[in-house]
Amino acid sequence: MILLGVNVDHVATLRQARYRGEPNTFGGFVEPDPASMAWQAEDAGADGITMHVREDRRHVQVEDVQRYLERKKTRLNLEVSLSAEMVELALSLKPDSVCLVPENRMEVTTEGGLDVVGNLGHAQEVVHAFTQQGIPTSMFIDPYSDQLEASAKIGSPWVELHTGSFARGWGDPIKQKEELSKLMEGMKLGRSLGLQVNAGHGINYQNVEGAKKLSGVTEFNIGHSIISRSLQYGLSEAVSTMRKLLNS
Ligand code: PXP
Numbered sequence: 001m002i003l004l005g006v007n008v009d010h011v012a013t014l015r016q017a018r019y020r021g022e023p024n025t026f027g028g029f030v031e032p033d034p035a036s037m038a039w040q041a042e043d044a045g046a047d048g049i050t051m052h053v054r055e056d057r058r059h060v061q062v063e064d065v066q067r068y069l070e071r072k073k074t075r076l077n078l079e080v081s082l083s084a085e086m087v088e089l090a091l092s093l094k095p096d097s098v099c100l101v102p103e104n105r106m107e108v109t110t111e112g113g114l115d116v117v118g119n120l121g122h123a124q125e126v127v128h129a130f131t132q133q134g135i136p137t138s139m140f141i142d143p144y145s146d147q148l149e150a151s152a153k154i155g156s157p158w159v160e161l162h163t164g165s166f167a168r169g170w171g172d173p174i175k176q177k178e179e180l181s182k183l184m185e186g187m188k189l190g191r192s193l194g195l196q197v198n199a200g201h202g203i204n205y206q207n208v209e210g211a212k213k214l215s216g217v218t219e220f221n222i223g224h225s226i227i228s229r230s231l232q233y234g235l236s237e238a239v240s241t242m243r244k245l246l247n248s
Helices: 009-018 034-043 062-070 084-093 117-132 145-153 164-168 173-192 224-233 235-247
Strands: 003-007 048-052 076-080 097-100 137-141 158-162 196-200 219-222
Touching: 003 196, 003 224, 003 235, 009 034, 009 048, 009 224, 034 048, 034 062, 034 224, 034 235, 048 062, 062 076, 062 084, 076 084, 084 117, 097 117, 117 137, 117 145, 137 145, 145 173, 158 173, 164 173, 173 196, 219 224, 224 235
Parallel strands: 003 048, 003 219, 048 076, 076 097, 097 137, 137 158, 158 196, 196 219
Antiparallel strands: none
């Protein structure tokens, strides 16, 4: 069975479109509320919730994470960058796991994987700090052998393979097949290094059928497509439909 992690960042994107620069959510009074939608996603079958607190706070606010944690039913996977401020924040929030991601202020979303090789020493210190607190880490990386080997070397138990290139191959079956085989190679190497391999980015109701071919994947983290569908059909339908597609 493939687990489904639901990323609720884009609930906050919609809210912040109106309340840009406002960190106070007034206890969830300001709609839409990522914490209550996370609880609803859990009731509809999500195995875990992901939130990304960005350095620029463009979507999820710290208060969203704190409120979600008060009534969490599954587990929180918190995405943060490697910066000292964000690592300290993540340690204080005590999530169930942390996914380390690259951040670039100009990007629309997380556009490429983390360069673990180029940040080896620092990434190792960060992984160690989380491990000391009993928080497993995952590296959000492209499926390259050097990045996988570096992730294992610094003691990260998990990786999340970036499926964005596969998703961008929509309408081009040859490109999609090529990207899937790169992911499959990454999967095999990751598993042989003893890593738990998750995957995510750009997975939607159309390409999930192809993404499922990534055998050995533990969990898909899916955000934009589920939150977008929820506008039309409601979140419970959006989550349960994705859940059925994942494991049909
Ligand atoms: N995994 C990671 C590490 C991400 O940064 C994101 C995007 O925030 C996702 C998964 C989910 O991507 P999408 O919103 O395209 O489903």
